[in-house]
Amino acid sequence: MQTLEALTRDAKALANGDIVLSAPESEVARQLQICNACRYCEGFCAVFPAMTRRLEFGKADIHFIANLCHNCGACLHACQYAPPHEFAVNIPQAMAQVRGQTYADYAWPPALGQLYQRNGLTLALALVAGLTLFLLLAVGLHGQGVSALWQSPAGGFYGIFPHNLLVGLFAPVFLFAVLALGLGVRRFWRDVTPATSGAPLSAPATAEATDAVLRLKYLDGGHGDGCHNEDDAYTLSRRRMHHLTFYGFLLCFAATSVATLYHYLLALPAPYDLPSLPKLLGGLGGISLAIGTAGLWRLNLRRHPQHGDAAQKPMDRAFIALLFLTATSGLALWAARGTPALPLLLCLHLGAVMALFATLPYGKFAHGIFRTASLLRHAVEKRQPNPIGLGAD
Numbered sequence: 001m002q003t004l005e006a007l008t009r010d011a012k013a014l015a016n017g018d019i020v021l022s023a024p025e026s027e028v029a030r031q032l033q034i035c036n037a038c039r040y041c042e043g044f045c046a047v048f049p050a051m052t053r054r055l056e057f058g059k060a061d062i063h064f065i066a067n068l069c070h071n072c073g074a075c076l077h078a079c080q081y082a083p084p085h086e087f088a089v090n091i092p093q094a095m096a097q098v099r100g101q102t103y104a105d106y107a108w109p110p111a112l113g114q115l116y117q118r119n120g121l122t123l124a125l126a127l128v129a130g131l132t133l134f135l136l137l138a139v140g141l142h143g144q145g146v147s148a149l150w151q152s153p154a155g156g157f158y159g160i161f162p163h164n165l166l167v168g169l170f171a172p173v174f175l176f177a178v179l180a181l182g183l184g185v186r187r188f189w190r191d192v193t194p195a196t197s198g199a200p201l202s203a204p205a206t207a208e209a210t211d212a213v214l215r216l217k218y219l220d221g222g223h224g225d226g227c228h229n230e231d232d233a234y235t236l237s238r239r240r241m242h243h244l245t246f247y248g249f250l251l252c253f254a255a256t257s258v259a260t261l262y263h264y265l266l267a268l269p270a271p272y273d274l275p276s277l278p279k280l281l282g283g284l285g286g287i288s289l290a291i292g293t294a295g296l297w298r299l300n301l302r303r304h305p306q307h308g309d310a311a312q313k314p315m316d317r318a319f320i321a322l323l324f325l326t327a328t329s330g331l332a333l334w335a336a337r338g339t340p341a342l343p344l345l346l347c348l349h350l351g352a353v354m355a356l357f358a359t360l361p362y363g364k365f366a367h368g369i370f371r372t373a374s375l376l377r378h379a380v381e382k383r384q385p386n387p388i389g390l391g392a393d
């Protein structure tokens with residue numbers, strides 16, 4: 001329910017022709033007004049220094065600040081005004097609700113923003129569709145019927161699915177995902193840039209934001225002891241599991257990229273064996289991704305109920321599960337080479353990768369893209385003079 005203050009602000013915004021805040025945005029604005037008077041959490045993360053540069057919070061400010069929050073939980077456990085206090089300040093939850101809205105609002109094409117609403121179901125359907133596609137192709141391609149699904153094929157993977165067919169299926173889906181994410185974050189960038197000084201990117205700002213992204217700086221609680229998960233104890237587990245997942249994903253992507261170069265530039269077609277670079281990168285990446293996602297799943301199940309937005313749990317868990325399936329089915333393929341289990345495992349792996357690619361712009365993956373954009377804008381803004389001359393940067 002909106003407060004009288006929020007309704008008054010909306011009425012003023014309407015009268016001025018400004019954009020009206022949604023209920024989650026109004027709630028963030030209300031809580032940030034309290035935080036701006038308190039400022040106890042100033043050293044925790046980038047959110048509070050960004051907040052102190054503002055006395056009022058418009059739509060773009062709120063989207064920018066919400067995407068700076070890493071949902072570490074530190075400000076909830078430190079807050080004397082957290083529920084059951086009547087001020088009901090719960091910054092991680094309020095920010096998470098706005099972030100969910102951000103992803104949907106900036107989705108491209110806009111109609112597909114609805115896929116965030118029932119994201120667990122979306123990912124499950126995408127997986128079923130991907131799996132069905134590859135099972136049908138495996139059965140239909142060589143005229144052997146369903147027996148093709150449990151015969152050790154001559155020629156390995158490409159004896160089941162020709163290389164050019166796989167490129168023809170995956171390349172358009174992947175390029176569409178890159179385009180959709182790129183157009184979405186470009187619109188976000190255009191909206192938040194005027195609210196964050198309007199200054200252009202500089203090399204030092206880019207370097208600082210890149211460092212924050214690569215080290216997941218704001219999951220360290222501001223003191224290096226870590227963030228919170230199930231209670232008010234500090235833990236580095238979330239940061240470590242995120243790192244294993246993030247770098248595992250990058251290594252798998254690097255393995256695919258190097259394999260593509262081998263194929264087209266060096267005329268060295270797959271399969272590759274150890275100690276080839278694609279195999280090393282893919283093996284390390286798969287193991288890292290499997291461990292990281294298993295850890296994130298366990299942490300997610302135990303997460304404090306007041307952290308984040310309960311409505312987004314299906315999205316979080318479906319994405320973690322899909323990444324885990326992608327990693328473990330890829331590793332299982334390695335073990336199954338030359339055995340009759342290969343065709344089914346290959347269908348499972350390719351179906352999971354296809355579902356992952358197709359849903360990248362409409363699921364949890366978006367949090368990394370929008371958060372990076374906000375960290376870049378924060379690094380730019382903090383280098384400009386404080387417009388209200390209060391608080392330290």
Ligand code: SF4
Nearest residue numbers: 035038039040041079
């Ligand atoms: S979260 Fe609570 S303790 Fe932290 S700045 Fe806001 S009001 Fe103060």
Ligand code: SF4
Nearest residue numbers: 045069070072073075
């Ligand atoms: S939850 Fe963590 S990252 Fe988010 S605002 Fe609070 S202290 Fe900052």
